[in-house]
Amino acid sequence: MGGDKAVLTGVHFMSGDIACAEGAIAAGCRFFAGYPITPATEIAEHMAARMPEVGGIYIQMEDEIASIAAVIGASYAGLKAMTATSGPGFSLMQENIGLAVMTEAPCVIVDVMRGGPSTGQPTLPGQQDVMQVKWGSHGDYEIIALAPSSVQEMFDFTVEAFNLAETYRVPTFVMADEIVAHMWERVVIPPPENIRIVNRKKPSVSRDDYMPFMPDDDLVPPMACFGEGYRFHATGLTHDERGYPRTQDSEVQTRLVQRLCDKIRKNADKIVRVEEVMLDDADVVVVAYGIVARSALSAVRRAREQGVKAGLLRLITLWPFPGKHVAKAAEKAKAIIVPEMNCGQIVREVERAAKTTPAYHVPKLGENPHTPMEIFAAIRRHG
């Protein structure tokens, strides 16, 4: 489906939202359900225009709860599916994000973060949902979340998000912000053969032997889809390997929930990605992600010019949290600076990983991300 229309190989000038949509299509996404919300609306608009060209489905649902529910349905029917939203819609989605986790539905959710709480600042950036993405739905679970810093990464990380979702049968999040979403930059879209695509594992056994939640050694069960003749059952209730409800059985609950966590935790080394800049001898480590990492890089370079041994640890994967990388960087460092567009969220994880090395949070709320000078000042202050 879609043929050469699916991957727009070439050099483009596009916005982050459009790059995200193109990344999804290039990754094989053929189902988008969403609801308009600033600053993620352009993803939906671009999908509405592009999906029919590649034989895919665009549907505007009645709300964000319906959007994520339809995405899970499409995923179980065999399509790569996604939705895109911002804070208020993200809050509504939490219920069915839990369902996607519990039923191990591969899907991608883009959260273009704006200022909150509540309706907050629809047109301005934020990084206030980075804990919600991990903990927002009830119960114990693990998910994967990526944080793009550029329009190119809106394309690249959306492709990667689909690959991770399909590999681990887990909802995977692209945690963008209003700036990377609305900014226009140069984007290089490679030829299709240079884009790595991962598809979910299919069962190799017959219908009678198929158990939809029986994991392989990597803790991920192969996935049959509706209409393929397996006649399987899936439920949001605690279920055994056959998919049958077992709500009174603590052993089944332990086995299931532990595996849902372990399939991400035990594969974390394969999932986690960071970018390390001048960390080898760094006395002061700046840990940053998303748009803020670009200011942080500038600040670190300025500090080096002035003789301060600063380095940058950019978190590409927010979840699972790159704790090992933080711990390693913290070993030799005197201080860690964590600039975030919130009142202190990822800094808590940094503190946990850094142990005795002090971590200093640099909050920024409102209109713009931190300037390089603001981060530089924090480096000087604590370095």
Added chain:
Amino acid sequence: MVANFLRAPMNEKKVLKLKAEIHILKDQCKGCGFCIHYCPKKVLEESDEINARGVHPPRVVDEKNCILCSFCTAVCPDFAIFVRGKQCMDGC
């Protein structure tokens, strides 16, 4: 022409009739009584025995009265009763 409208009377002895075979899956019964109450021929009644669920499943009073309407099969919420038609000559 008239011959077309004439027919010999049916010989009941020679006609294959469907005979009811009522199957009651006793231990699946939850004792709601729908089958007993709504049987148009009152073929069923509550039995004295107590099944695995602690209720009295139905028992057949007179299978011969069953007209094979299968209402009991359709109205049973527990898939605990069904009726089969068995073709046989009268008296089998």
Added chain:
Amino acid sequence: MAGAFEHPFAVYLRAAMIPHIWCSGCGNGVILNAFIHALDELRMDLDKFVVVSGIGCIGRTAGYTNVDSFHTTHGRAIPFATGVKLAKPELEVVVISGDGDLFAIGGNHFIHAARRNIGIKVICANNFNYGMTGGQVGPTTPLEALTTTTPYGNVEHPFNLVHLATASGATYVARWTTLHVRMLTMSIKKLLQRKGFSFIEVVSPCPEIYGRRNNMRTGLEMMEWFRKASVIANFSDPAKAEITPEKIVVGEFVDIEKPTYEQLLYGKIAKIVKKE
């Protein structure tokens, strides 16, 4: 795993999940029975069949039917089914859920699915209350009825589900009680053969939770209410299709055709792909 007990419909059920969880005299089993009866008579391709349900007693239906099935969260069966139907329009997608699931927490999804005329089929067990949580007031609880959260009598006006479905754009609308098993089975067969958004409300006894608080202690007593009060009025005005202690208007109310969402959408896609 199916067919492990002796019953002509056993092959349609997941044997490991039977007996079902429903109380003695509950109408859910009758609805499941009628549904399977319709499947059996139509000889449907069960490999292309998906049952989706929400939360509540009847929500367990998805797990009992031996086809591809999914038990969603509360109220979300219809949007989930929408995703399935659009992704694979060749699948027959049936939602079986309750009045609280479909019309309280999921009400918005219902009206929009009907408006779009997406080709999913919805069967609603209306038992007048929230059974699984112990009998609270719901969107179809009659005025003055006693529930655990209306201990002094209900003061909320109930939904008329067939009127709501008709006004929202459903192309097939019917209401039966669990006593009308023949008509219900016939209606489910029609529902499965229609293309557009189709809806059947099944008035269903809930003796243990609802009935005993409202002078109907057994399933039989509730069924007797249905027998005495039901009036068949096919293609009558759904706005006047009341459910009161004295009168339950049942029948088929709507049976029309109009293009489905997936027909229109896939038609557009085909044109756009061709133009490219």
